[in-house]
Amino acid sequence: MSGLFVAFDGPGGAGKSTTVRLLRERLSEEGLPVVATTEPSHSALGRFTRAHTGDYRGLSLACLVAADRYHHLDTEIRPALAAERLVLCDRYLASSLVLQAGIDGVPSEFVRALNTHVDLPDLNVIMTAPPDVLRERLTTRGSHGRFEDDPANTGREIVLYQEVLPMLEGIGVSTLVIDTSPDVEVTVSRLIRTIQALWSHRHPQ
Numbered sequence: 001m002s003g004l005f006v007a008f009d010g011p012g013g014a015g016k017s018t019t020v021r022l023l024r025e026r027l028s029e030e031g032l033p034v035v036a037t038t039e040p041s042h043s044a045l046g047r048f049t050r051a052h053t054g055d056y057r058g059l060s061l062a063c064l065v066a067a068d069r070y071h072h073l074d075t076e077i078r079p080a081l082a083a084e085r086l087v088l089c090d091r092y093l094a095s096s097l098v099l100q101a102g103i104d105g106v107p108s109e110f111v112r113a114l115n116t117h118v119d120l121p122d123l124n125v126i127m128t129a130p131p132d133v134l135r136e137r138l139t140t141r142g143s144h145g146r147f148e149d150d151p152a153n154t155g156r157e158i159v160l161y162q163e164v165l166p167m168l169e170g171i172g173v174s175t176l177v178i179d180t181s182p183d184v185e186v187t188v189s190r191l192i193r194t195i196q197a198l199w200s201h202r203h204p205q
C-alpha cells in the first residue's frame, strides 16, 4: 500500500495554486492525510530556479527543474507516499514538457530523457480555460515570471497542454482535463469527489 500522487499542471492563471490550496484545506478537513507541495520546490535549488526562470532558459532551465524534481522526489514526495499520504503537487512533469520543450524549444526527447527516472503521478489534472479568461486573470493577479510575461504564451500553452495528453497517457499517466472558467467552487467540488473516490479505492475501509 502506498499513498496517492496527484499533479496539477496547466497554463498560467488556470488556477493551479488556488485549487491546490483549497483542496489541501478541504481534504484535510475530510480527514485525508494531505501533503501539498509545488515545483519548483521549496528547497534551495527550487527557490533559486523559481527566482531565475528569466535568466536560465532552454537546456539550462530544463536541467535545473529536473534536478529540483529528483531532489523533491527524494526528500518530500517519496517519503510522503511511503507514509501513505495524499500528495498534491502544483506543477510537475507536464509543465516541463510544455514549457521547456514547447515554449523554450528544448528537444522533447531530451526533456523526456531528463525525466526518465521520475515517479509518475497516479492522476495528472490538466487545468485550462479559454485564452481571454486566462489573460484577464493574469492581468488582475500579475505575472509570476517570464512564461506569463508574453501574452502570446497563453494560447500556445493551452494548445501544448492538449498536445502532451496523448504522450502522458502513452506512458501510463491518467489525465483529467478541467475547464476552470466556472466558479472555483465548481472546480474544487468536482476534484474533491474524484480524489476521494481514488483514495477510497486504494484505501478501502
Ligand SMILES: Nc1ncnc2c1ncn2[C@@H]1O[C@H](COP(=O)(O)OP(=O)(O)O)[C@@H](O)[C@H]1O
Residues within 6 Å of the ligand: 010, 011, 012, 013, 014, 015, 016, 017, 018, 019, 137, 141, 179, 180, 181, 182, 183, 184, 185, 187
Ligand atoms: N475555477 C477556478 N479555479 C481556480 N481559480 C480560479 C477559478 N476561477 C477564477 N479563478 C481565479 O483565477 C486566478 C488563478 O490564479 P492561480 O491559482 O495563481 O493560477 P495558476 O497557479 O494556475 O497560475 C485566481 O485569482 C483565482 O481566484
Ligand SMILES: Cc1cn([C@H]2C[C@H](O)[C@@H](COP(=O)(O)OP(=O)(O)O)O2)c(=O)[nH]c1=O
Residues within 6 Å of the ligand: 012, 017, 039, 040, 049, 050, 053, 061, 065, 091, 092, 093, 094, 095, 096, 097, 099, 100, 144, 145, 146, 147
Ligand atoms: C515545474 C516547472 C516549473 N517551471 C517554471 C514555470 C514558472 O515560471 C515557475 C513556477 O512558477 P508558477 O507555477 O507560476 O508559480 P507561482 O504561481 O506559485 O509563482 O517555474 C518550468 O519552467 N518547468 C517546470 O517543469
